[in-house]
Each structure stands twice: as C-alpha cells, then as structure tokens.
Amino acid sequence: MRSMQHNISPHVYVAATLGTTLAFIALFIQRGFQPDYFYAPILALAAVYGLINLVRQGKGLSDFRIDTKPDFAKLLRRALARYLVWLPIFYIAAHAYRMAPYYNSPSSQPALYFFDTLLKLYLVGGLPYFLLTLTIKSSRVEDFYDPAVRIIHMIKQTLYRIFHIDGTHSPLQVFKKRYNRKVLLNLLMRAYFIPIMVSQVYANLGQSVTFAANRFDDHSFITVLFWLMAILWLCDVINASVAYCIESRWLENRTRSIDLSITGWAVCLFCYYPLNSVTGSLFPFAYTVVNSNPGSLLVPELGFLYVVKLLEISLLALHIYIDVSLGTSVANISLKKLQTTGPYGVVRHPGTTTKLAFWLLISACYSAFWSWPIILGQLAWSALYVGRALTEELHLRQHEEYREYMEKVRYRFIPGLL
Template sequence: MNAEVRVVPAKGGSPSTLFHGTLARLCSRRFVSNYLSTLAFIGLSYWIITALSNFHRSMLQGQWQLGMFGIDVVITVHAVFVALIAIYAVILVPYYAAYPWMRSKAFTFAQGLWFALRRDRSNLRLSSLARQAGLALLLKFFFAPLMINWCLIHIANLTGSLLQLIAGSGDSLSARELFDTALFWAAFQLILFVDTLLFTIGYIIELPALGNRIRSVDPTFFGWFICLACYPPFNDLTLRFLEWQSSDFPQFSNDFLHLAINSAVLVALALFSWASIALGFKASNLTNRGIVTHGPYAFVRHPGYAAKNLAWWLGALPILGATLAAGHWRAFAYSLIALFGWTAIYALRALTEERHLLLIDNGYAQYAQKVRWRFVPGLW
C-alpha cells in the first residue's frame, strides 16, 4: 500500500529549463510539505529519544574510543545521531526534488490526522493510507535508533577484535588461544555488523530506484507484539518468563569439540547474515517491501530465523550437557522449556509475517507454493 500519487515529469530540455524546473519543484507546495513534515517527525523523534525515553538516553551515552594509528578520539553515539540527522536533512532536499510525485509518510499521516479530527474528534478514524503511514513512522522511530546503535557497537567490537588478532598473530599463542581471544570474535562481530548495517539502511532509506519502498506495515497488534518481544527494552519482560540459556561463545574442555561447535555457531550466524544480504535494502521487520526468492530464500521461507535459532541451540549445549550430567533434571527441563519458548516466538513471528504478506496479491502465495518449507528443508 503506497501513500503516494505518481505524476510522471517530462524528460529532456535545456539546462536552463531543467534548472528552472528543479527550482519550481523546490518551491512547490508538495516539496515544502514533504520536507517540513519529515523534519518535524525527525525533530519530534529526537526530542522523545533524548528527553523522555530512559532506554534511549542510556543508549545514547555509549562511546567508542578510537585509539590507533596515533589517533585518540572518543566518538559518542549521541554525536553520531546528531551528525546523521544533519546529513539526512540535507539529503532530503535532492531526494524530494527528484521525486515530485511522492507524498511523505509524515505528511500523509499528519494530513490524515487533521482530516479525522475535523470530521469527528469523538470517534477518531484515520484513512487506510494515514494508518499505514503512521505505522511506518512508528516502525522507523523504534528500529532505526536501535539498529544504528548496534552498528556502532559491532564496529567498535570488530575493531578491537581485529587489533587483538593482529597482536595475537605475532605472539606464540596456541590455535585455541588465538581462536578464543580474537579470531572467533572478529568473525562474530563482522557477521552481525553486516546484518545490522543492512537493516539500518533499510529503515532509514526508501528509494524507488532500489525497489525498497514500504508497501504495507503489519496492521495487527499480535504481529507487533510478537516482534517487539524480541527487542530491547521489551525483551526484558520476555526474559523474565524465558530466561536466556544460550551463550554466544560456548565453552568445551575438548579442543576439537570446542572448535567444531563454535565454528558451527559462526556458520549458522553466517547463514543468518546471508539471509539479510539476500533481502538487501528491503531488510526490515513488519513490512512488505516485495518478495525475495533468491539466496537462502530459494530453499526455505525463513532462513534467518532458522539459522539464528540453530546458533542459539548450539550455544546452549554446555548448560544442557552440564545439567544432564549432574542429574539436575529440573534445571535441564527448565533450560529446554526456555529454549523451545524462544524458538516458538520466532515460529510465531514467521507465521504473522506470512499472514501479513498474504494480505495483498504480491506473489507470496505463489512463492510459498514453490518453496514449501518454512525453516528446515524436508521437515517444516
């Protein structure tokens, strides 16, 4: 569902004609309303994040100390946010000038809200376009800052791991010591950085040329509920019922088993990141931005969820093995219930996403018939 009306501009013309045409676009009511409404949304979001949300305020206090090659600079998450907002405000000018037919989501929602208030304040009913625009804005407001923060964390950790890897290569470290201290973590952070970078771009950039315009956002409460249950700060509540059992880096006394299991964790996370790479600039939660059928999506419909859960189950092997060997059946059962609980949450996320994608005729039904398996080929 697009909140836009297309008016195809005439092509060609002299440089003078093109200049005056561009100037006319910049002065048009459509451009001004698009630009100012989007800036107003960004400003309102920034105020909420910095003044009202304790979660976001703590997130913005993060720092990255760049101390290499003779450079000693401290970069704060807050400073990065401010810089990105400034860059975004500049880029919006040629963006809206290049697409004069476009109606921004902020303007669509504000206009729909205004019409609804004028019509009946006691029974506020937004049009379908305005509701979808509002959901898209809410989606960007929640996920964009979170993904930007995670990107910075992965960059900082990746830099530290690479420096440690370089330093460790010159020392007389065993294969396991080098793997444990640097190699695993460098690969781990690189894989997750690729994933979060693509989702960050997906949330903040929509371009017709990239084919990643948001067609619709999941309109159901349960779809949002089951998705947000996996992300901070909401997952704090989820973790009260399903205590986390997995480790990013499971430890085993046997060197071969240790290297094999942790290499398998990296392979699972690489498959997870491959799914994000296949999505490309369409990567985002709760949205319909077109159907992707290549890469791992040619084999299963939810490869990212399957791979992430595989990594979690591998990471839980030490605690499962320890409780089972010690005969702590209650602890073993609790760990299994928690792991199955998180797997069930992601199964529900997959089902709600499919329900959303089937709301309109966009080819997903045909794709589901061709790719029968949701998570594991031949099983489910």
Template structure:
C-alpha cells in the same frame, strides 16, 4: 566494503560515532552503486515513479510535503525526548550521529521531495495530508496516515538500536589486536564478531534508506498489535523483561566448556555454529536495502530464501541449541529439562514471528506464489520427497 572501510578507518582519530558514520557511508555507496547501476532498481514499476517528470513544480504542494516531513521528524524527536528509555546513555552515539547529520537532512529534504513529487503517479501522499491536520481538515480515509505512522514508528524504534549496536561492535573490533591468533578458538570468536557486525551494519543502512527512488520504500507495515508485540519482545528494552522468564542457560554450561577436552569435536561443533550464523547474516544481506522488521518492502526469493521461507530464524534458533547445549545435564536432569523447555519457548516466539510475517505478506500475490513454490520445491519439501521415496523402496 564494510570490512575494508572498517580496517582503513581503524586508526582514524575521530569520535566513535563519526567513524561509524564513515563506515556506513562507504558501505552504503557500494550498495547503492550495485542497486542503481547493476539492478537498476530506480526503474522498477513498484517505485510508482515515472522515469521523467510528469508534472510541473507545485510550490504549495512542495511546501505541504516539506512541512509534513518535518512534522514526522518532530514527532519522532518528541517521542525520544519523552520516553525514559531514550534518556539512557546507551543511545548517546545515535543522538550524536543524528545531530551531526541534521544539517545535511535539512538541505537535502526539499530536493528529494521535489524530485519524487514531480514523478509520483499519485502525489497526494501522507506527507501532503499531514499539514492539513493543522488547519482542522481531517481526511475521509485515515488509512494512509495510519500506514505512514506505523512505518515511521518501525524506523524510529530500530534505527537507533541498530546504530548503537553497530557503533559498539565497531569499537570492539577496533580495540581488538589487528593480528589474529590462528587457533580455532580465536578464529571462531573473531568470525562471530564480524558476522554480527555485518548484520547490524546492513540493518542500519536498510532502516535509514526507506526511499521510493531506490524501490526500498515501505509498501505496508504489520497492522496488528499482536504482530508488533511478538517482534518487539525480542529487542531492547522488552527483551530484558522477557529474559527474566525465558532463561535457557540455567547451568551456565556453554558448548565451549563441554567440548574443550575434545579438540576435533570442538572444532566441528564450532564450525557448525559458524555456518548457522553465516546463513543468518547471509539472509540479512540478501534483503540488501530492503531489510526490515514488521514491514513489507519487497518480496525476496533469492539467496537462502530460494530453499526456506525463514532461513534467518531457522539458523538463529538452531545456533542457540548448539551454543547453549541445554540438553547436557551438567547441573542435573531437571535443570536440563527446564533449559530445553525455556529454549523451546524462545523458539516458539520466533515461530510466531514467522507466522505473523507470513500472514502480513500474504496480502501480496507475489508472496503467495513464493509460498506455493517453497511448498513444492523448498528444502523441507525435497527432504520429505526423498524420505517418501526411500520408504517406498523399503516397502517393496
């Protein structure tokens, strides 16, 4: 649906951010239809919502929650205004899109809050608690408000970033010739662009729709500073700082330059990169509306996750080795060793991300069961079993 809508809207004479919103809206409609009509996620017990209203309308609590919601939005807007990063022209498409959607959010928010409030098992959530702070009433337990703040900070950080990436990737797709040259180099380049476009489109939709009614709400958020740091260092603006130290393309010698004289090997190597990037995007798509960094929004055990706990990280990091070919001594052996060490450092960052995510998710018994399953039946467990069997036969 995303690619079809992007193709249909290619020549639509509107501002880029509006065309991006249209692609996102059509893609979201398809994803919601699948979740609501096929998987019927609205009836999952994890929504903690009753199928029918279990209490009458409480105007006072509705007003409290509405104030709490707009207090949250106001705090996020204040952060955008205060932090110099968001004054950068890079974020202008997101600002334009947010202002365009603001009237709709104003109209829709009371109806959504009313719908949820009448069905919640426990209606005294963080939105109901927030306005009490204005009257000087501090909660005995701050954990709910702290979790609320962490969840919204994740959303506030990633949503503008992913929207701008999607907007820019769509603009690049629309500016490219509609007809593709059928040589491997052009096919490779177009497929890579499409894969990463799909990845960020899915991310925008998922970060926007953290909604309890479709069971995509945030159950918990990474509680440690270290967990946040090791994740955010991979994204703008922090990646710019990290990039000064972890540079693994020191000889500017990519796989295309190395393998250009060998057409068959060039095609095979490029196909391997495409396969890895496809697995990376497939991993994002498997989450659907529940994709997110730093949060627990439901345990995913299907797709590539039935074989590996972190298929996206594994595929992404392997693709970097094939793309950068740091082991080719194009600028001398010392540079090759330095490049390999630097890429190993980048891999280490993702290993640490994986470990912090596992620690966070392990609070959920469903994830612990999943870990145990992968330890017994995952790809690496099966490979180790085959190796042990082969070694036993050789030893006989």
C-alpha cells in the same frame, strides 16, 4: 510482478554489505576508531545500494524513470513540500529521544549522536536531495504512495474536520483510515528499531577494530573466530540500519504494508531489546550457556571447543547471509519488496530456521544446557520465533504477490518437511 521478477540478487546485497564493512574496518584500523564517524558505513552502504538501483533503472529493471523535461517551478514546490513535512518530524524525533529517560543510558548515546547528525545533514542537504530524487527517480505511483504526500493529506483532512462548520466530521476519522494508520505505524516501528540497530553498529564496529588493533597480535584461534563473529554481526546491523533508517526511492524500499494486529506487534517486540529481557526472565535463553571454557563442554577438550566454535561461526555466517540477502527490504511486521531467490527460493523463513538451529546446536554442546529450565526455555523461545513467522504470514498473505510466492515456495522452515 516486477518486484518478484527483478529483485536484486542476494549475492549482490551480501557482496555490497561485506565489501563496505571490510573497507571501513580497514580504514578505522589504519586511522584508529573514530566514534564521531561510526555511522559512515551506514551512509556508504546506502549510497552503494542507490547506485546499484540506478544501474538497474538504466537497464529497465525498475519502475522509476528520469524526468527529462521537468517543470522547475512545480518541481521546487513538490520538493519543498516534502522537505517541510519531514523537517519537523526529524526535529521532534531527535529531541524526543533526548528527553526520553530510556535513551539517556550510555549505550544509547551513539544513536542520539546519529540522530543529531542526520538532522544537521537534512537541514543542509534535504531540499537538494528531494529535487534530485524527484527528477532522477520519477514515478507517478510513488508520488501517490509517498509517505510525505500522505502526511500532507492527513494534515489537510484533519484541519478540514476541525474547522468544518456543521461539526459532523470528527478529526479522529482521519486516523481510522487504513492507509493513514499504516503510515503512522510505519514511523512508530522505525522509531523503535532504528536506535537498536544503530547502537549495535557502534558496538560491533568498535569491537571489530579493537580486536584487530589490540588483541589480534596473539593470533590465537579463538581470538580470530571472535573477530570474525564481530565482523559478521557488523554486516548484519549495518544492512539493517540502512533498511530502517532510510526509506528512499534510491533504495526502492518504500514500506507497502504493515501489520495492524496487536498479536503481530507483540510477538515481534518481545523478541527484541528491551522487551526480550521480560521474555528472558520467564524463559531462560539457552545461548547464555555458551562460552570459551573447554571444561564447560560435554566433551571437555580443547579440540572439541575448536570444533564447536567452527560450527558456531559457520551457522552464524549462514544466518547473516540470509539476513543480508534481504538487502533494504529488511523490516519487522511490514512488507517492502519480496526476496524470492537464494535461500528464500528454498523456504519462506530461512532466517528463522538458521537462527533456531544456531541456538540449539551450539548450546546443546555445553553441559549446562542439559537441564530442564534451559531445555524448556529453548522450546519456549523456539515457539516464540515460529509464532512470529506465522503471524508475519497472516499479514503478508493478504497480498496476492505473497500468495503467489507461497505457491512457488511451499515450505516455511525445512524443505520437504515443514
């Protein structure tokens, strides 16, 4: 299958993300952190990914083509229809976030500002965007599965059933159709995760710039490591923000399937804020014992602290590399495009392996870890993440492409063992 044979190399995704991240950190260090433009790296990385995909399209590594002889009247109707479908959705979403008490906290303000900005950009650039996209990224398959087209069909089907004379067709039947539910659940999933990711971009970008501008002058080893960790997390959340915020033909990341099971959703959501606070209240999170005090280590020496912190940043770098290597296919409880090379050519869930190893190996270096509540908490969190990987596979294995991938890469977590 094309998506397995011609996916973008993990190295390209990582290089693009790292380059974009460092460029904006350098820019904000030089000019000062500009909170009103914190979202710029997200849009810039999306543009870089779009350019990469356009180059691949020119090499025949894409299912899209350029429509060299478009019917402008038809093109305008198609673009306008998509523009008008998404306009009320964006408008309602932006205002719904503002009205929801949960999103009125200070930590959510960057996300609200981001939504308002996107809405303004869409009002001006939405129609030209669709005109250009439908011309440069033409695809009959994508036309059929286009979420905007599916939403139009849902509206038409619902209205037909409401006004049908004999009254035998319930409007609710529209939402019982599997693909219609997938479209709506995908919107719900993205609405949940976008504020989480965007707010972390703001926090980590500000932290990265602040460290360099105000605290980097002492050149202490620990300060340098904290700065590098902030940059790594920033790479992760910028890439994730692109994947969640923008599903586009330019990024070739349309959601093809989403988990419809309650179990899959529950296991996933209890790993993320705010529901992970409930999980944490039941099972202590081992990584909370990690700090920069040498006296809290099993070996209370400054040299051992340096060793632990080097191990910590090395494991974190590996984990972020694995996350970012998915590129625009990053998504929970859904399938966009499989990544089958790099770490994903070794095991099917390398991110789960590195995350659990990161938490365990670093936390175990601290004396506070070695108590039954913390150890049992670590086991519980590990079981939760393993369960998340297993429920994910229950969904993904419904697709022939993933079953082929399972035959190619036989181990989930540890090569030759698990």
